[in-house]
Amino acid sequence: xxxxxxxxxxxxxxxxxxxxxxxxxxNKNIEISGYSLTGQKVIxxxxxxxxxxDVLILDITMPVLDGFDxxxxxxxxxxxxxxxxxxxxxxxxxxxEVMDLGASGYISKNNAGEHIVKxxxxxxxxxxxxxxxxxxxxxxxxxxxxxxxxxxPEKYLFDSLTTTEKQVMSLVAKELSTxxxxxxxxxxxxxxxxxxxxxxxxxxxxxxxxxxxxxxKYKLV
Numbered sequence: 001x002x003x004x005x006x007x008x009x010x011x012x013x014x015x016x017x018x019x020x021x022x023x024x025x026x027n028k029n030i031e032i033s034g035y036s037l038t039g040q041k042v043i044x045x046x047x048x049x050x051x052x053x054d055v056l057i058l059d060i061t062m063p064v065l066d067g068f069d070x071x072x073x074x075x076x077x078x079x080x081x082x083x084x085x086x087x088x089x090x091x092x093x094x095x096x097e098v099m100d101l102g103a104s105g106y107i108s109k110n111n112a113g114e115h116i117v118k119x120x121x122x123x124x125x126x127x128x129x130x131x132x133x134x135x136x137x138x139x140x141x142x143x144x145x146x147x148x149x150x151x152x153p154e155k156y157l158f159d160s161l162t163t164t165e166k167q168v169m170s171l172v173a174k175e176l177s178t179x180x181x182x183x184x185x186x187x188x189x190x191x192x193x194x195x196x197x198x199x200x201x202x203x204x205x206x207x208x209x210x211x212x213x214x215x216x217k218y219k220l221v
Contacts, residue, residue, distance in 0.1 A: 002142075003029075004030070005029060005030045005055060005120060005121070006030050006033040006052050006053045006055070007024060007030055007033060007053060007054070007055050007056075007057060008032075008035065008045065008046075008051075008053035008055070008056050008057070008081070009024075009032065009034075009036075009053045009056075010036040010039070010056065010057065010063070010067075010070070011037070011058060011059040011062070011086070012029070012037050012038065012063055013042060016109070017035045017037075019112075020057060020116060021035070023113055024117060024120070026117065027117050027121075028119075030117065030120055031151075032123060033052060033053045033095075033187070034051065034053070038065065038067045039062045039064055039065030039070045040064040041064075042070050043065065043073050043122070044068070044129055046074075046081070053081050054082060055082045055123055056082070056083045057084050057086050057116070057120075058070060058083055058084065058085055058086065059085075060085060060089060060094070060098070060105075060128070060216055061088075061173070061216055062208055067085065067098070068097070068098070068101065068217065071083065071098060071101035071103060072101060072176070074102060075101055075102045080102065080107075082104045082123040082124055082126075083102065083123075084103070084104060084116075084120065084123055084168075085098050085103050085105065085106045085112050086112055087106070087107075087114070087187050088109045089153040089209055089216075090108050090134060092137050092138055092141035093141075094213050094216075095109075095130075095134060095137070095138060096141075101185050104123040104129070105122065105126055105128055105129035105130060106129075106130050106132055107119055107129075107131040108133050110133070111131040111133060112131075112134065114131070115129070121215050124134070129179065148177065156216050158214060159178065161199070164195065165195055165198065165202075166220060168185070168196060168199065169199055169211050169215050170215050170221055172199075172208050172212065172215070173208075173211060173212040173215035173220065178193060178196075196208075
């Protein structure tokens, strides 16, 4: 009989957590050890010595403290769980950043069902794990086929944005449609699209995922 692997799940959507748990429960060697809905709850849970988890499934976008903050917290600790990022972001820069902060694996939410158990078994064994689509994205970036972020420092680019542009970027990161953003900000669809195009140009990113990365990094969501 193999030793049990205890897993803690952190995501701000309870329905997604329930889905992940359902998949994990198909493997008798893996056992769920609680869940958290915010980054702060993750830190609080692991700070309690009575709680035990070998692997942490961690989303990037969460309230109070995000996934980056949680990774930075564990980076300062001498001991930490093996961490798998489970995210809707499939940008090579985000993947590289979380790996630099100590993550052991990265899975896109679109492929969670197929890869989550394999990832847990791999990282619990000391290996790294990426879902197939993330592997492809990282290989493309490694081969130099992905656009660069420009010559100006990211912080300078972010600080150059107007308050309105930052608000639009925040709503884009929350996956609101153009119509929803227009209604929320009380501006026209055309104005929203103009701001979106200007954001892509200013920050030198190609799509909404790139904008979301900035929004997460600078705590707009």
